[in-house]
Amino acid sequence: MDLEQLRKTAAEVVARDDVKYLIGWKKGSYGYRVAPVFVEDAAGVAELIFSPLCTANLTTYLTLVEKTPLPRGQEADKRKVALMVKGCDSRAVVQLLVEKGIHREEVIVIGCPCPGVVDQSLLVEKYGDTEEPVEVKWNGDGFMLVRGGEEIKIPRDEVLAEKCRLCRYPNPVISDHLIGAEVEKWSPAEDSGVSELDAKDVDGRWEYWEEQFNKCIRCYSCRNVCPLCYCQDCILDRLNPTWINRAVNFSENTAFNISRAFHLAGRCIECGECERVCPANIPLGKINRKMAREVREKYGFEPGLDPEAEPFQASFKPDDPEDFIL
């Protein structure tokens, strides 16, 4: 990754009058963590990084910004927001465009071709946790961990995030500025997690999910981190009617998780954020990827690729397969 070019481009972008800030990643203050950063002026760009630790999908911040009521007479700030994206993240941008969650003229996309990021929990598992902020770099085919002056080579497969093993779009599908050259695509691994579940019978699957959903503590981290869960007023929070009860029990947890899966069918772009943040280690990716697989195989549709696409959930063709209707 060409940090020079990233910072130079970022400096040019944030210097523009019509840009509010740039959202990127910066070095974290704890172990393997990196932190999001909102850069408002050229001075701030020195903090920007792009490394295998930049797992988080920053697209979420685009819609997290609250549109608080303005005093009468005050104009809304219509300046653009610039955003660093990996391949997967860029699909969230496209999907937001499709759903009119954002408009094209509101964003500047800084595309970062991505050789694959690490799963921090695997790093912790294999190389131990650390309080000191450490650095991880791309190194040839694998990664390099830099810790207290020591350089440790890590084979790619050992710590590569699952979403990256399955990734079909490592290069941004949309960008205004591309940082560095596009990376060569690798052939995505077979999604064994989903296939193994598919192979089970209904009872087997139910048993599996019963165990998983029982763990859910309903913190809603998965929803909050999801770049595509951005309704102003989520139905989970509704009281009249109360679609999902507040009670944390298997029935309500299941209702919640299934609702979320359905709301994301044909919308989830498989950035893996929900699963990454889930404190209960529920394999949420499997649900969403299963839905995505169905949508892809049955309807030939993949979200987050074409900003002009008709939203999947809102499209209907008379010859759509409907064999799932019992």
Added chain:
Amino acid sequence: MTEKPKIGVYVCHCGINISATVDVETVADYALKLPNVEVARTYSYMCSDPGQSLIKNDIREHGLNRVIVASCSPRMHEPTFRKAIKEAGINPYYLEMANIREQCSWVHHDIDEGTAKSKKLVAASVAKVRLLEALESKEVDAEPSALVIGAGIAGIQAALDIADAGFKVYLVEKTPSVGGRMAQLDKTFPTLDCSACILTPKMVDCASHPNIELLSYSEVEEIGGYIGNFDIKVRKKARYVDFDKCTGCGDCAAECRVKDRFPSEFDMGMGKRSAVYLPFPQAVPAKYTIDPESCLYLTKGKCGKGPKCAEVCQAGAINFDQVDETVEFRVGAVIVATGFDPFDASRKPEYGYSDYPNVITGMEMERLVSASGPTGGKIKIFNGKEEIEPKEVAFIKCVGSRDESVGNEYCSRVCCMYVAKQAHLLRDKLPDANIRVYYMDVRAFGKGFEEFYDRVRRENVRYIRGNPSEIFKRGDKLVVKVEDTLTATPLEDEVDLVVLGVGLEPRADMRQTMELLRLSQSPDRFFLEAHPKLRPVDTATDGVFLAGCCQGPKDIPDTVAQAKGAASSAMIPLARGKVVISAQVATVDESTCRGCGFCVNICPYTAIELVTVNRFGHEVEVARVNEALCKGCGSCSPGCLSDSIQPKSFRDRQILPQIAALGVFK
């Protein structure tokens, strides 16, 4: 809601339709114990005058403000009871119907089960009715004109009726001439009127009628709007012949460099036409058209030293610079009369239609017997070796009808009779020929049909019951392999000519029309009417009506009758000059709508658009429903992730308590 609900529950016996499987008295007693129910009564026919009076009197006497009728489907009588309660002074939308007939008494046999379920349905209605909102329906102006799509006999008749009543009609026909399939027929069963003789005057009338604007060789491209105000865009295809200058003399066709080289559509490919042509001599309008697919100049850019047609046309009408033209107008109602396609006989390969020139279809037979047809009415056919006058003729009925193997389970309703007609016409022309008809059944159901069938049989036309399995060639003859199922005898019948009684199919291009008007298909794939019995010419879209074979196979009398029905229905909004817009429409909660536009895509009636609103200083997009277009179907609602769009009277907060009362969930 401020006023306390006072509910009246009316349980209908529907004669014994309901009361045989539901103990209506028990249901009424039960209802009386439900919260806020003031009165509960039963009556033999609630929809009758005394039944309605019962409700009206109670409203006045007991000061009821909500009414539940436990009876049939709301599709039947919701309008009836809404009107009744409105007359008694309460908002017509304060009505809830518990369907204890279609959804209860008709599906249960056991009276205890039926009664128990009826109680639940009534309890559910009680839970909902208190939550209903008062709604007001609105009126909008209607444009006093109509669009008729398709100018076969159905479209022509509908257009003439509406025009005669004094309304403007736009009649759009895809092909260069009006007339449709009927123009191709020779004589018509059962009376044997000459088709041209009865049709041509109507064709001429519809072109010359002061109230009809005939747009031939044109196609409807866009239809927007709603009943009373449909916005129409029509593309008039370039004829490359100046419509006003052409005198119809035909010099161009006679001199065309590719004269008589192309199969004539009108003559089912048995006759030939030039690149510039009039489909048939009586065509209306009598204006020539250059077919862009066969014209040398238009396909190759060059026609000898210069187009012959342009050279010989005295009127100077040939114009290769012509381009398609778009016309736009507004109408109050639309009639779809796009007709049918004859079944494609090559889809039954066992009958050898694609292999043997002497296997022909009924449609081709019409042209062959016609005095104005390609052979001048002489029955001459080529048997693969020579042209002969057939001595042995076999008709096969039900080709492509009543045949699941080709996906057509329905009866085409005209083949029995047109085969009889053609057998009769052949008998006239070939007195010595042996003519037989292979049939599964003979359905001679219409007026004069049975008499006609008897007459044809007396004319020495043999009817043999059997469905041929195969046709193959043996020497100069065709062999029809069949079992005579009345005598259980297998036959190999040698003949000179086979006529396939092909059925009627939905048009191959009907999808376009469907999408333009958001029409639906019935299982037979023809256009679906709003109700098979009570609204046979209406569609689910208000202001759009069906006429003729596009709705299902029918003969000319039925087509004309339906066309007249469609015309009279279409004239209702035109004559009133106003249309009532239903109040039961979807509404958007603009404070939660995220402006994604999913609903815009989903709405089958294009009733929703995104508009920009100011939300506390921020410009945001939100969905807005055009109440005139919305049918209250509710499709949008489940598509909305933030639950922001809901049909009035069917809002979540209204139907969830209803469902809860059924005891389905807590």
